[in-house]
Amino acid sequence: MVLKVHWVEGRRPQGRNSLMSPMKSTDIERNEDLHDRDKRQSGGDIDVSGTQQQHTIDSSSCAQDSLRGRDGRDGRDGRDGEIGQKGEGEKGNAGSPGRDATDPGSVGTTYFRWGRTTCPSTSQLIYEGIVSGGHYTHKGGAVNYLCLPLDPEDLQVEAGTAGSRQYLYTTEYEINNFAPFSHLHDHDVPCAVCRVTGRSTLLMIPAKTTCPSNWTSEYRGYMMTAHHDHIHQTEYVCVDENAEARSGTAVGTDGALMYLVEATCGTHGLPCLPYVAGNELACVVCTI
Incomplete structure (x- = not known):
């Protein structure tokens, strides 16, 4: 809102806040008469210089005399924006083909x-050979047989x-009173790598002659190792x-x-049954 105030020189209101002070009714009526007279003479609103001046006061100017307040605190972070569109780039080169697990x-x-x-x-033969190992009277060395x-x-x-x-x-085979292998006694043992x-x-699998379901039986036979009373120990082989x-x-x-290897029962022995004391243990080699 804009408030127009007119006064005649010599009758300016007094005081620091005179422009903001309300005018008396007689002053307002006098100013309105003067304004109407001037308007008739000029045919419209005019600004009077010298003895008469027009002042315009914007109501917003009142705030200029107020003190500036302190700066406010920073606002909270805004919410995350929407996810952008997926970028576009050149497709990488195809990798080298892997090995086919179904290929035998x-x-x-x-x-x-x-x-x-x-x-x-x-299976297929890689090489044939002879079985070797440490002397049965020696304390050291490895326990495994070599082909x-x-x-x-x-x-x-x-x-x-x-x-x-x-x-x-x-x-050498050491066979005593076992018909299937009696012809092998004191002969050297051969081997094959397959x-x-x-x-x-x-x-x-020791003590078995068949393989689990879906496994392939490569061969079966008898468990053999070193003598229980010899110094040099060896592994069990089929x-x-x-x-x-x-x-x-x-x-x-x-x-x-x-x-050959036999089952024992009694104190510290195998459970009998199913094992039978004195029976030579069989074995089977399986693959899958």
Whole structure:
């Protein structure tokens, strides 16, 4: 709202806030008469200079005399904006093709066929060899049997024997009163290294002749290891039920030895039944 105030020079209201003070009714009537007179003479609203002045006061000017307040605190963070559109870029190059797990040649495993020089039809022969190990009277050395190839290769060697070595010997069957293997006594034990494809897990199960469902039976046989009273210990291996001997080796050199394994019952023995004291333990080699 705009308030127009007119006064005649010589009658200006007094006081600091005179412009904001209300005017007397006589002054307002006098000013209105003067304004009407001037309007008739000029034909419209005029500004009078010299003896008469027009002042316009905007009501908003009253706020200029007020003191400035303190700045307010920062407002809280606004809400998250909407998720932008997915960017566009060039597609990367395709990676190299992976190996096909269904390809029989892509997976496989190997195993030792103890007592044989060939592999079953379920696998392929890598090499045939002779079984060797530590002497049955020696305290040191490893406990595992080795399948040594028939065509060894050497690196640098020093001729002769030395005391700070481990010695390897051929392994002989030690069979007493067991008809299936009686013809093998004191003969050297052969071996074969076989590989299967399409199956990557190998398991030898003692005291079983069949494999679990969906597994492939590679061969079955009898458990054999070192004698219980000998100093040198060896691992348990599964010797093929159709074991054969290396020809011309029935000498009885008694190096590393293999004995059949029997079940025992009674104190500290196996649960009987199902095991039977004195029975030779069978075994089976399975893959999947």
